[in-house]
Amino acid sequence: SAVISQKPSRDICQRGTSLTIQCQVDSQVTMMFWYRQQPGQSLTLIATANQGSEATYESGFVIDKFPISRPNLTFSTLTVSNMSPEDSSIYLCSVGTFGGIQYFGAGTRLSVL
Amino acid sequence: AQKVTQAQTEISVVEKEDVTLDCVYETRDTTYYLFWYKQPPSGELVFLIRRNSFDEQNEISGRYSWNFQKSTSSFNFTITASQVVDSAVYFCALSEPYNTDKLIFGTGTRLQVFP
Numbered sequence: 604s605a606v607i608s609q610k611p612s613r614d615i616c617q618r619g620t621s622l623t624i625q626c627q628v629d630s631q632v633t634m635m636f637w638y639r640q641q642p643g644q645s646l647t648l649i650a651t652a653n654q655g656s657e658a659t660y661e662s663g664f665v666i667d668k669f670p671i672s673r674p675n676l677t678f679s680t681l682t683v684s685n686m687s688p689e690d691s692s693i694y695l696c697s698v699g700t701f702g703g704i705q706y707f708g709a710g711t712r713l714s715v716l
Numbered sequence: 717a718q719k720v721t722q723a724q725t726e727i728s729v730v731e732k733e734d735v736t737l738d739c740v741y742e743t744r745d746t747t748y749y750l751f752w753y754k755q756p757p758s759g760e761l762v763f764l765i766r767r768n769s770f771d772e773q774n775e776i777s778g779r780y781s782w783n784f785q786k787s788t789s790s791f792n793f794t795i796t797a798s799q800v801v802d803s804a805v806y807f808c809a810l811s812e813p814y815n816t817d818k819l820i821f822g823t824g825t826r827l828q829v830f831p
Binding site: 634644646648695699704707708709710 | 753766
């Protein structure tokens, strides 16, 4: 398994601002993922963060709103830009391993006022 | 289409009761993986089990057991002698076709175990 540290654990932000979430892994991994979990809902994949290349976004998510960086094999960031109350969610990063098992960080609970 | 259905939105039991969480999936793949994750109130998803499509053996791990039946496209999860610490949301997930690194999650079942 992998140990994943995600920061911040929670934040309250004002409408129109941006927040950058960090995800640090204790070992080198190829696949990193970012998910959104709206209140009481399931997980929705935002994008796959690829080291050395652009992130691959899922339908309904765009780079301008959710820019992602992946500077090396142990770190990634997700920025939630120009926030609105609809962005209030838990944001989770995960790492992929052999056989498709994903290990998750503790999540970032974001509230937008 | 790929889909995971967890029809039970919420289940409440009293401690020491056995409880089964249902998971039904749809896939056009012949090779796929199924997973269960636990999300306690702290928010972190905890990996519980992975099962590949060619292995229909049931699995037991302590108080947890899983029943995989391809004939009914089900992968059910049973907790025996439930405890308060089992209270969490449980997600069933399926690997995407042609890309087993990506997962499709069900909507989750919230389990509340009362003392």
